Amino acid sequence: xxxxxxxxxxxxxxxxxxxxxxxxxxxxxxxxxxxxxxxxxxxxxxxxxxxxxxxxxxxxxxxxxxxxxxxxxxxxxxxxxxxxxxxxxxxxxxxxxxxxxxxxxxxxxxxxxxxxxxxxxxxxxxxxxxxxxxxxxxxxxxxxxxxxxxxxxxxxxxxxxxxxxxxxxxxxxxxxxxxxxxxxxxxxxxxxxxxxxxxxxxxxxxxxxxxxxxxxxxxxxxxxxxxxxxxxxxxxxxxxxxxxxxxxxxxxxxxxxxxxxxxxxxxxxxxxxxxxxxxxxxxxxxxxxxxxxxxxxxxxxxxxxxxxxxxxxxxxxxxxxxxxxxxxxxxxxxxxxxxxxxxxxxxxxxxxxxxxxxxxxxxxxxxxxxxxxxxxxxxxxxxxxxxxxxxxxxxxxxxxxxxxxxxxxxxxxxxxxxxxxxxxxxxxxxxxxxxxxxxxxxxxxxxxxxxxxxxxxxxxxxxxxxxxxxxxxxxxxxxxxxxxxxxxxxxxxxxxxxxxxxxxxxxxxxxxxxxxxxxxxxxxxxxxxxxxxxxxxxxxxxxxxxxxxxxxxxxxxxxxxxxxxxxxxxxxxxxxxxxxxxxxxxxxxxxxxxxxxxxxxxxxxxxxxxxxxxxxxxxxx
Numbered sequence: 270x271x272x273x274x275x276x277x278x279x280x281x282x283x284x285x286x287x288x289x290x291x292x293x294x295x296x297x298x299x300x301x302x303x304x305x306x307x308x309x310x311x312x313x314x315x316x317x318x319x320x321x322x323x324x325x326x327x328x329x330x331x332x333x334x335x336x337x338x339x340x341x342x343x344x345x346x347x348x349x350x351x352x353x354x355x356x357x358x359x360x361x362x363x364x365x366x367x368x369x370x371x372x373x374x375x376x377x378x379x380x381x382x383x384x385x386x387x388x389x390x391x392x393x394x395x396x397x398x399x400x401x402x403x404x405x406x407x408x409x410x411x412x413x414x415x416x417x418x419x420x421x422x423x424x425x426x427x428x429x430x431x432x433x434x435x436x437x438x439x440x441x442x443x444x445x446x447x448x449x450x451x452x453x454x455x456x457x458x459x460x461x462x463x464x465x466x467x468x469x470x471x472x473x474x475x476x477x478x479x480x481x482x483x484x485x486x487x488x489x490x491x492x493x494x495x496x497x498x499x500x501x502x503x504x505x506x507x508x509x510x511x512x513x514x515x516x517x518x519x520x521x522x523x524x525x526x527x528x529x530x531x532x533x534x535x536x537x538x539x540x541x542x543x544x545x546x547x548x549x550x551x552x553x554x555x556x557x558x559x560x561x562x563x564x565x566x567x568x569x570x571x572x573x574x575x576x577x578x579x580x581x582x583x584x585x586x587x588x589x590x591x592x593x594x595x596x597x598x599x600x601x602x603x604x605x606x607x608x609x610x611x612x613x614x615x616x617x618x619x620x621x622x623x624x625x626x627x628x629x630x631x632x633x634x635x636x637x638x639x640x641x642x643x644x645x646x647x648x649x650x651x652x653x654x655x656x657x658x659x660x661x662x663x664x665x666x667x668x669x670x671x672x673x674x675x676x677x678x679x680x681x682x683x684x685x686x687x688x689x690x691x692x693x694x695x696x697x698x699x700x701x702x703x704x705x706x707x708x709x710x711x712x713x714x715x716x717x718x719x720x721x722x723x724x725x726x727x728x729x730x731x732x733x734x735x736x737x738x739x740x741x742x743x744x745x746x747x748x749x750x751x752x753x754x755x756x757x758x759x760x761x762x763x764x765x766x767x768x769x770x771x772x773x774x775x776x777x778x779x780x781x782x783x784x785x786x787x788x789x790x791x792x793x794x795x796x797x798x799x800x801x802x803x804x805x806x807x808x809x810x811x812x813x814x815x816x817x818x819x820x821x822x823x824x825x826x827x828x829x830x831x832x833x834x835x836x837x838x839x840x841x842x843x844x845x846x847x848x849x850x851x852x853x854x855x856x857x858x859x860x861x862x863x864x865x866x867x868x869x870x871x872x873x874x875x876x877x878x879x880x881x882x883x884x885x886x887x888x889x890x
Contacts, residue, residue: 356383401462495637605621676699727756743832
């Protein structure tokens with residue numbers, strides 16, 4: 270939807286922010302304080318009024334006036350090397366803090382370069398405000414201006430909405446609405462598009478105070494949910510997503526109240542401490558945590574005890590990645606709670622759909638404690654504890670590799686040495702699924718993954734954004750060599766700004782993820798081999814410290830040394846996956862195979878057979 274400042278546009282904005290019954294989360298917006306200012310001053314002052322801690326981006330001819338104003342008013346900013354990184358930095362800032370990150374780019378290539386990062390924020394429900402320049406409008410408009418792509422049309426698919434302004438007086442209200450909409454309901458990115466000629470125009474304008482954020486709550490649906498959850502015959506399991514991230518204490522209290530095992534989505538890791546007696550890891554199917562799958566299923570040692578019969582899904586979408594290609598096992602009853610009504614009942618049909626803010630829903634559940642309280646379930650707690658112990662033993666039994674380090678060994682080592690409040694950013698590698706299962710998270714907003722857009726190269730700039738948001742914190746990334754190549758130069762930004770990010774790169778000179786998907790289906794790999802890089806020289810050229818681990822017994826010392834270093838460090842991990850199996854990949858492959866038609870299966874099998882005959886023939890020559 271495109272937003273313009275007409276009466277209809279104002280009504281549309283109001284409808285988007287408060288489409289359901291809402292409860293104000295903060296005080297209403299204050300009055301405007303009009304005085305003479307330029308468009309650039311209106312933007313910079315409005316961002317300051319909203320408490321923006323950093324603007325990420327790259328100035329350009331159309332926005333130099335704006336960036337100069339950032340400096341004039343003392344608004345912090347960070348110059349990056351690519352607009353993709355700027356969007357990811359704003360995303361990382363938002364995930365680390367819960368507050369909207371801000372990116373500022375010029376039209377044309379500035380906009381197109383940000384689209385992938387904004388798309389990640391949209392699909393992963395992350396609040397970002399994008400201040401985007403545009404070609405001159407009004408009496409300054411001329412045909413064939415440089416960067417004259419359709420900015421609004423480009424931004425529509427990757428944002429919740431686009432606020433296009435045509436007058437300086439509209440700018441403060443546009444910024445206010447952008448922040449409110451980015452945070453309302455299901456969070457996501459919002460763009461404010463400003464023609465560059467407005468930046469130098471002077472007019473009477475005022476800075477709008479931050480707006481109230483609408484909090485939806487459906488009382489009638491809540492009553493239905495209570496009736497189902499209060500049934501003592503139901504065994505409740507909780508599936509919690511990113512929408513619960515700021516309500517960890519309430520979620521844990523509800524789990525104790527219902528004596529319910531709690532699984533999370535990938536994005537939701539951290540919404541409950543994974544050391545909690547009822548926390549079982551991420552997912553609850555064959556693709557995810559084995560502990561969660563078994564905790565939700567029938568207990569083989571006590572077959573008269575049923576598994577989870579009622580799923581309470583809170584602040585979560587049943588997305589392709591988090592369900593392992595829609596492979597979650599069916600549960601008899603489902604209560605689905607989400608701040609976005611359009612997410613409810615999708616993929617997994619629900620008995621009760623509750624359009625509600627997760628925090629408000631949890632607090633109202635706790636207010637109904639007398640109706641919902643179950644007796645302590647010592648058997649369940651003991652079973653979860655044993656499942657976790659078994660999983661830890663299996664993970665620690667890392668098999669030997671021929672020419673490097675098993676990624677799971679690195680993940681377990683990082684968990685031992687990173688403090689509980691350290692922030693770990695993972696990337697789109699096969700190891701993202703190993704980390705999701707085996708990296709135990711004990712605090713909210715400390716584990717991050719680009720889940721639903723799977724944007725390779727996301728982790729490094731996102732981690733830099735988090736460091737700008739949380740100076741003095743420990744921030745590390747787990748990335749692959751292919752992902753790192755997509756944003757490697759951004760490490761020069763970390764070096765320039767003395768941002769001590771610790772980058773652990775799994776180096777096997779291949780897109781190993783694709784190899785794991787291709788080899789079983791095609792009996793060969795295509796376009797997956799990468800160049801051998803001199804990471805030490807690259808690090809020194811970019812201004813970073815460098816270290817590496819090539820053998821398992823090097824790993825503890827290398828990780829400790831990297832974390833102790835006061836500046837940014839690139840750590841090369843010579844990687845060998847060996848025969849490492851990854852549950853997510855194995856489960857998704859099985860799901861995909863089951864969905865093939867008989868003719869498709871026959872074609873795949875015939876091709877595999879022919880290639881295996883050819884392979885044996887070549888081996889015998």
